Amino acid sequence: MVSTLKLPVGIDSFEKIRRNNFYYIDKTKLIEQLVETGGEVTLFTRPRRFGKTLNMSMLKSFFEVGTDESLFDGLYISGNKELCDKYMGKYPVIFLSLKSAEGRSFDDARYMITELIGMEAEKFKFLEHSEALSENDKDRYRAIISLCDGKYTMDEQLLVSSLQSLSQLLFIHYGQKAVILIDEYDVPLDKAFQNGYYKEMVSLIRGLFGKALKTNEFLQFAVLTGCLRVSKESIFTGLNNFEINSIVDIAHDEQFGFTDDEVRKLLTDYDRAERYPDVKEWYDGYHFGNTDIYCPWDVINFAKKLVFDTSARPSAFWINSSGNDMVKRFVDKADQTTRDEIEKLVAGGFVEKQLRLDLTYDEIDNTIDNLWSVLFTTGYLTTAGEVRLPDCESYAYKLVIPNKEVREVFVLQIQEWFKDVVAKDDDTMKLLSRAILDKDEKQIARQLNIVMSRMISILDAKASDDMKENFYHGLLLGLLRGSNPGWLIKSDRESGDGFSDILIKPEDPDAGIVIEVKYAKEMKNLDAACEAAMTQIKEKRYDEALRDEGRCDILAYGIAFCRKRCRVVGEKIND
Numbered sequence: 001m002v003s004t005l006k007l008p009v010g011i012d013s014f015e016k017i018r019r020n021n022f023y024y025i026d027k028t029k030l031i032e033q034l035v036e037t038g039g040e041v042t043l044f045t046r047p048r049r050f051g052k053t054l055n056m057s058m059l060k061s062f063f064e065v066g067t068d069e070s071l072f073d074g075l076y077i078s079g080n081k082e083l084c085d086k087y088m089g090k091y092p093v094i095f096l097s098l099k100s101a102e103g104r105s106f107d108d109a110r111y112m113i114t115e116l117i118g119m120e121a122e123k124f125k126f127l128e129h130s131e132a133l134s135e136n137d138k139d140r141y142r143a144i145i146s147l148c149d150g151k152y153t154m155d156e157q158l159l160v161s162s163l164q165s166l167s168q169l170l171f172i173h174y175g176q177k178a179v180i181l182i183d184e185y186d187v188p189l190d191k192a193f194q195n196g197y198y199k200e201m202v203s204l205i206r207g208l209f210g211k212a213l214k215t216n217e218f219l220q221f222a223v224l225t226g227c228l229r230v231s232k233e234s235i236f237t238g239l240n241n242f243e244i245n246s247i248v249d250i251a252h253d254e255q256f257g258f259t260d261d262e263v264r265k266l267l268t269d270y271d272r273a274e275r276y277p278d279v280k281e282w283y284d285g286y287h288f289g290n291t292d293i294y295c296p297w298d299v300i301n302f303a304k305k306l307v308f309d310t311s312a313r314p315s316a317f318w319i320n321s322s323g324n325d326m327v328k329r330f331v332d333k334a335d336q337t338t339r340d341e342i343e344k345l346v347a348g349g350f351v352e353k354q355l356r357l358d359l360t361y362d363e364i365d366n367t368i369d370n371l372w373s374v375l376f377t378t379g380y381l382t383t384a385g386e387v388r389l390p391d392c393e394s395y396a397y398k399l400v401i402p403n404k405e406v407r408e409v410f411v412l413q414i415q416e417w418f419k420d421v422v423a424k425d426d427d428t429m430k431l432l433s434r435a436i437l438d439k440d441e442k443q444i445a446r447q448l449n450i451v452m453s454r455m456i457s458i459l460d461a462k463a464s465d466d467m468k469e470n471f472y473h474g475l476l477l478g479l480l481r482g483s484n485p486g487w488l489i490k491s492d493r494e495s496g497d498g499f500s501d502i503l504i505k506p507e508d509p510d511a512g513i514v515i516e517v518k519y520a521k522e523m524k525n526l527d528a529a530c531e532a533a534m535t536q537i538k539e540k541r542y543d544e545a546l547r548d549e550g551r552c553d554i555l556a557y558g559i560a561f562c563r564k565r566c567r568v569v570g571e572k573i574n575d
Helices: 014-019 029-037 052-063 081-087 106-129 135-145 156-174 187-195 198-214 260-269 273-283 296-308 325-333 336-346 368-377 404-424 426-437 441-454 465-483 523-539
Strands: 041-045 093-097 178-183 219-226 242-245 286-288 291-293 351-353 382-388 395-400 488-495 498-505 511-519 553-562 565-573
Touching (some): 029 052, 052 178, 052 219, 106 135, 135 156, 156 198, 187 198, 198 219, 260 273, 273 404, 286 382, 325 368, 325 404, 336 404, 351 368, 404 426, 426 553, 441 465, 441 553, 441 565, 465 498, 465 511, 511 523, 523 553
Parallel strands (some): 041 219, 093 178, 511 553
Antiparallel strands (some): 382 395, 553 565
16 A cells, blocks of 8 residues: 655654654664663764754654653554663753854854753743752753843853753752753854854863763763764863764664665655665665665655656755765865876776774865865765775775765766866967867867866766767867857757757858867777768768858868867868
């Protein structure tokens, strides 16, 4: 029977999903894992859109005093009755999401954090009337939620101690230590780095977390999530009760993202099992611990499209959900060696890299190696295994682009980077244009070869010859249009007995240029490809459209490409 449950696009509230007839892929085993093997403070690092917030919401719903136990009916954790009896609904829970904690200045960002903590504290208004709290305790609570002109009034000192104070007050009221959940802990650090107040934010977060997680005797346990595993020395100094679970760790490897079995079941539930190959090609490929993982954001979005349109094509959902600045920074910073490595990745190969998994944000741009590490931890690259380095005990990761969607990100950024590089190289473009007008075939080839030597190839080795020919056609067309605003350039224009690749009308009203582009599989075939191009120009009379406008001085070029080399043959065509 086809599922009638709604697919939860963009919904990260566990309670909302369970109460409102949404499809839910069961990740409640995470609760059991945390209770049985988790530390006092656990940090999970995963790429964005891999279910971190939903899992944190699920933890809140399970542990929070007064929870509705029916939310977990039929789920994995309900089968562990002993654990549920002992832990479900037994703890005060402080749940803080920092994903919106940003600002152009430190003061703005600090206030955002103040507001988030103040709003979370207001959920415990009963503390003002608690018989267990003294008047001094109640005053401390009121100081956390105090408003003036609609804004929270906590100064930085009070802000730093607020989570610790709140957990203490909840302990006094309930007689039970608090669970603290901090989602997207590193967003304020990322935004601070981007906006120039990183040191101030590190100091604030270190103080806030130190009080809440390190010196807090009223803490039962804490769970944090984020994209980047920030160096322990920068934020979590002295936190000995701290465990980190990253994408390379085996523990909890199935609890963030969807497994292959889960994806197959979802598609079957909605009678779309035949689209499994598309889903796998586009959204699979991540490797967390020992498990192959799909991006859940992509799968849910595409599945919802398929419900309404069985023939829907896959789309880039994950890459369009936020900016891809990291890939842009990486491509911009790449030297020739790195550009060669990017080519290998885009073509479906792998590169071997030693990675740092504990960077600070202000170290990211220090070296290209650090950027490799960040691309890995943020989901733009994944591991296809490890390899032992020669003559030492160290290992390197074999990095690959996980799937077709992420490959599109790299291709887009490479194209943008190339356009920018070419636009800045005015001398090369002037020499190329001049050579075309002067019928200097060697100079045309030389300048095109110079341009191509700088570029990052985005052609998959499996791509068809037609696709490769179209790529070089587009490359040449872009170069000519970008550097010759006075030329009228037409592509695939009907002329004579066919469609010419490129027709050019220079500023000289008597001049005209015809270009036919070919792709050669091997270098030795370049000359033959050029001759074939010239023969095609003549036989199909591609010059007619130019002559119809009174242009009589016609130059024809056959240009053949193979990888990053080209050959050029030119000829003046007489009427």
